[in-house]
Each structure stands twice: as C-alpha cells, then as structure tokens.
Amino acid sequence: MAQDLLGSGARPLRVAVIGSGPSAFYAVEALFKVEGLTCRCDMFERLPTPFGLVRGGVAPDHQKIKGVARIYDQIAQDPRYRFFGNVEIGRDLSVDDLRAAYDCRIWAIGNEGDRRLGIPGEDLVGVHSATAFVGWYNGHPDHQRHRFDLDRVRRVAVIGNGNVAMDVARILLQEPSRLESTDISDEALAALRRSEVEEVVLIGRRGPAQAAFSPKELKEIADLDGVAVDVDAAEVELDPASAAWLEEAAPRSAQRNVALLHELASADPASGRKLRTVFRASPRSVLGEDGRVVGLELERNQLEADAAGVPRPHGTGQTERVDCDLVLAAIGYRGVPLPGLPFCERRGIVPNDAGRVLESPDGAVLPGDYVVGWAKRGPTGLIGNNSPDSKDTVAALVDDLGQRTAASLSDDDASAVPALLATRGVDFVDYADWQAYDGWEVAQGVHRGKVRHKLTDAGAILAVMRQLRGSA
Numbered sequence: 001m002a003q004d005l006l007g008s009g010a011r012p013l014r015v016a017v018i019g020s021g022p023s024a025f026y027a028v029e030a031l032f033k034v035e036g037l038t039c040r041c042d043m044f045e046r047l048p049t050p051f052g053l054v055r056g057g058v059a060p061d062h063q064k065i066k067g068v069a070r071i072y073d074q075i076a077q078d079p080r081y082r083f084f085g086n087v088e089i090g091r092d093l094s095v096d097d098l099r100a101a102y103d104c105r106i107w108a109i110g111n112e113g114d115r116r117l118g119i120p121g122e123d124l125v126g127v128h129s130a131t132a133f134v135g136w137y138n139g140h141p142d143h144q145r146h147r148f149d150l151d152r153v154r155r156v157a158v159i160g161n162g163n164v165a166m167d168v169a170r171i172l173l174q175e176p177s178r179l180e181s182t183d184i185s186d187e188a189l190a191a192l193r194r195s196e197v198e199e200v201v202l203i204g205r206r207g208p209a210q211a212a213f214s215p216k217e218l219k220e221i222a223d224l225d226g227v228a229v230d231v232d233a234a235e236v237e238l239d240p241a242s243a244a245w246l247e248e249a250a251p252r253s254a255q256r257n258v259a260l261l262h263e264l265a266s267a268d269p270a271s272g273r274k275l276r277t278v279f280r281a282s283p284r285s286v287l288g289e290d291g292r293v294v295g296l297e298l299e300r301n302q303l304e305a306d307a308a309g310v311p312r313p314h315g316t317g318q319t320e321r322v323d324c325d326l327v328l329a330a331i332g333y334r335g336v337p338l339p340g341l342p343f344c345e346r347r348g349i350v351p352n353d354a355g356r357v358l359e360s361p362d363g364a365v366l367p368g369d370y371v372v373g374w375a376k377r378g379p380t381g382l383i384g385n386n387s388p389d390s391k392d393t394v395a396a397l398v399d400d401l402g403q404r405t406a407a408s409l410s411d412d413d414a415s416a417v418p419a420l421l422a423t424r425g426v427d428f429v430d431y432a433d434w435q436a437y438d439g440w441e442v443a444q445g446v447h448r449g450k451v452r453h454k455l456t457d458a459g460a461i462l463a464v465m466r467q468l469r470g471s472a
C-alpha cells in the first residue's frame with residue numbers, strides 16, 4: 001500500500017481528542033495552528049454538551065469566566081473539527097477502537113474524582129465533596145442525585161481553602177436573589193432560597209500565608225452585601241517559618257492574602273451571614289448522631305519547614321470541636337482510571353513525560369498517546385493555564401511526527417467512526433446539535449429572566465436535541 005508523509009496533504013493526521021473542556025479545545029487550537037500540518041480532529045465527550053468545567057464547574061455567579069466558551073465555539077467552527085457528544089470511551093468506544101481509528105490521541109479527561117479525607121465519619125449523611133455540591137448547583141447531570149437540604153443547615157464546615165472552597169462558600173452565603181439571573185439549576189436556587197445557613201467555617205490545615213485561595217476570591221466574599229468575614233487576629237498571626245517563607249519564597253498572591261486577612265481582622269465586626277476562617281487545623285473525624293453529621297473534630301497544627309523550606313502541617317494533639325450540619329470537603333480533585341489507559345495511582349493522573357503518555361509512571365513512552373490539562377499535571381491552575389500546557393503537548397506530538405509515513409486513507413475513512421457508533425447503537429450528537437440546544441437553553445433562559453436555563457438530565461437534553469434536529 002502507498003505510504004505518504006503523516007500530516008501532509010496526501011495523508012492527513014487523524015487526531016482524537018478525548019474530553020471537551022478548556023485543555024481539549026486549546027489542544028485542538030494548537031494543532032490547527034501548526035504550519036504545514038494537515039490534520040483532522042474528532043473530539044469525544046461523554047455528556048451531550050461540551051466545555052467540561054467551564055459549564056459544570058465555574059460558579060454561576062462568574063458568568064464572565066464562563067464567557068471563555070465563545071473562544072471554544074470559534075475553534076469548533078473549523079471544518080477540520082468534529083464533535084461526538086454522548087460518547088463514552090470505555091463504554092461506547094474502547095481505547096483500542098481509538099488506537100485503530102486515529103494516528104494520535106490526546107487525552108483531555110480532567111480529574112473527575114475527588115480526594116478522600118480518609119477520616120472516620122466521612123460517609124455520614126451530610127458529608128459531601130465540594131465537587132458534588134458544585135456539580136449540583138451547576139446542573140451537571142452526574143450530580144443531580146445528591147440532596148442538599150439547606151433548610152436544616154445552620155453551619156457548614158468547608159475543609160480546604162482553595163478557590164473551590166471559596167466558590168462554595170460564596171454560593172452558600174450570598175443573597176440567593178443575586179443568583180436568579182444566572183444559569184444555576186432551579187433545584188439549587190430553590191434550596192438556597194430555603195436555606196437556613198448562618199455561617200460557613202473555612203478550615204485550612206496550614207496558616208494564612210499558605211491559604212490556597214486567590215486574594216480576588218476572598219475580596220469578592222468580603223464585598224458581598226449582608227456577608228461578614230470573621231477573621232480572628234490570633235488566627236492570622238504568622239509563625240516564624242511562615243514569616244520567613246512569605247518574605248523569601250512565597251508568591252505575591254500569598255502576601256496579598258495575608259495583608260487582606262489582617263485588614264479583615266482589624267475591621268469592625270459586620271452583621272449578616274458569616275464566613276469564619278480557621279487556620280492550622282486538620283479534620284480528625286466527622287461526628288455524627290443517628291447517621292447524620294453534627295460536627296467535626298479538628299486537631300490544631302503547627303507548621304514546620306520541610307527540606308525545601310516549605311511550611312508543612314504537623315498535629316499538636318490539641319483538639320477542638322466545630323458543630324456543623326453539613327461538611328463539604330474541598331481538598332482537591334483526582335483523576336479516575338480509564339480501562340486501557342495507564343494511570344498513576346499515587347498522583348491520580350495519566351503518567352506522562354511532558355505530555356507523552358507513559359506505559360507506567362516509570363515506564364516507556366506509549367507512542368501516539370498524549371495528555372493535557374489536569375489529567376497531565378493534576379488539579380492545579382486556572383482555565384488560562386491550560387493553553388500553554390496544551391501547546392506544549394501538541395509541540396511534543398508534532399516533534400514525534402518527524403518524517404513518519406503512513407498508509408493512504410480510504411475514501412470512507414472519515415465515516416468509519418460514525419458508522420461504528422451507529423452499528424453499536426450509540427446515539428451520538430454533533431456540534432450542530434449542541435449549537436441548536438445551546439440556543440434553546442438561552443431562549444428558555446430569556447423567558448425566565450436568566451442567562452440560560454439548563455436541563456440537568458442527559459436523557460432530557462438528548463430528547464430536546466433530537467426534537468430540534470427533527471424540526472431543523
């Protein structure tokens with residue numbers, strides 16, 4: 001059979017991108033910008049709707065951030081791009097199916113699981129991951145089974161103090177009328193309207209200098225009408241290790257966090273719903289009565305610098321109790337293994353060397369498989385950080401292409417995957433289906449005075465897509 005240069009006009013490179021969040025779209029964009037490369041990109045998404053955490057993670061009161069989807073929408077207009085929604089790899093197509101149908105695969109599967117607290121009482125009713133709460137209020141189909149009876153909750157303990165913790169705290173504390181015009185789910189808005197929450201306790205295992213939230217996020221809560229940030233002056237005093245670290249090695253955001261916390265500690269106490277910050281405390285057990293959470297046992301920590309000079313928490317043995325009716329663990333995400341794709345159990349990511357997938361964490365490179373985003377580097381960084389990260393992986397992919405040649409493609413190559421899906425009875429949707437549904441959500445939102453009205457059930461979304469397809 002004739003052989004042509006892979007990625008040339010005579011033999012286009014066929015790339016599968018798995019996942020449709022920011023890192024996936026930035027990878028497609030980077031590929032389309034490679035000069036002299038002829039390629040086609042098929043994107044696979046388990047849900048009928050694209051955009052990953054931009055749709056299902058970014059808080060509804062951060063619509064500006066969600067607006068980044070307009071860039072992805074432009075990328076999707078390229079004729080070299082196809083979207084296959086409602087296709088789950090591992091169920092509808094196997095990793096081997098993708099190996100057979102594409103020259104390269106870019107895994108942009110994110111971190112769909114959460115880290116576990118690993119403490120007694122973690123499974124009591126009223127203990128949830130922040131991921132579940134975020135997915136629930138954002139209308140993510142995976143998370144609608146959860147129940148958050150906020151009418152029986154007065155105090156919420158949020159474990160961890162990253163930006164996810166700040167998102168959930170802000171959603172719980174603000175006046176629900178502020179959320180009415182957003183794309184928050186109807187159920188979440190109704191629960192927030194009934195909410196009896198008076199206080200959110202934000203629990204960081206290290207000190208104020210190591211708080212993981214961005215200063216902007218703290219300021220946003222402090223500026224909310226009817227919300228008071230309660231910072232105890234003793235809590236935000238720095239230990240010597242942190243003071244040295246803040247001066248010598250800490251990022252500027254840490255300095256701004258500490259300055260802001262001190263400002264809040266010296267401010268007059270405001271009235272309203274409260275965000276209370278607790279530092280240097282780790283949860284040791286969740287306390288329950290009749291199977292339901294009633295409190296948290298915390299152990300106070302002291303910080304000691306590790307070999308690299310980074311302050312780390314060490315338990316002092318001193319414990320205290322925080323009464324609460326709901327616990328949200330916002331301690332970070334974690335990847336979920338996919339059958340047929342290597343997984344690093346320790347880090348919860350796809351093992352890789354600068355984006356090239358490895359057979360195992362110390363193993364050889366798996367030719368043709370690449371990884372981007374949180375599945376590559378773990379759950380860190382803002383949406384924009386994924387753009388350079390995806391570009392790096394695509395550069396590695398292009399480097400590896402070198403002078404590789406491949407057999408010519410048959411005329412019906414492009415229809416092979418749709419045909420395979422059809423044979424398997426997979427009801428996949430394309431980008432035009434998404435666009436039609438997107439317009440429907442927005443139009444439904446207009447009737448209700450909101451930016452969009454999301455359906456929260458994948459079956460219901462598919463039914464609307466089918467109906468719109470029929471009437472097009």
Ligand code: NAP
Binds near residue numbers: 282
């Ligand atoms: P994160 O920033 O890594 O914060 C995780 C928090 O959990 C940290 O305070 C961490 O403490 C703590 N933690 C981890 N394990 C713990 C344990 N076993 N016990 C107690 N505490 C524990 O993660 P995230 O909040 O999930 O956010 C993920 C990424 O998304 C971040 O880069 C974040 O900035 C980004 N994000 C941004 C926004 C926004 O811009 N609005 C919104 C949401 C998310 P240590 O620091 O001591 O490890």
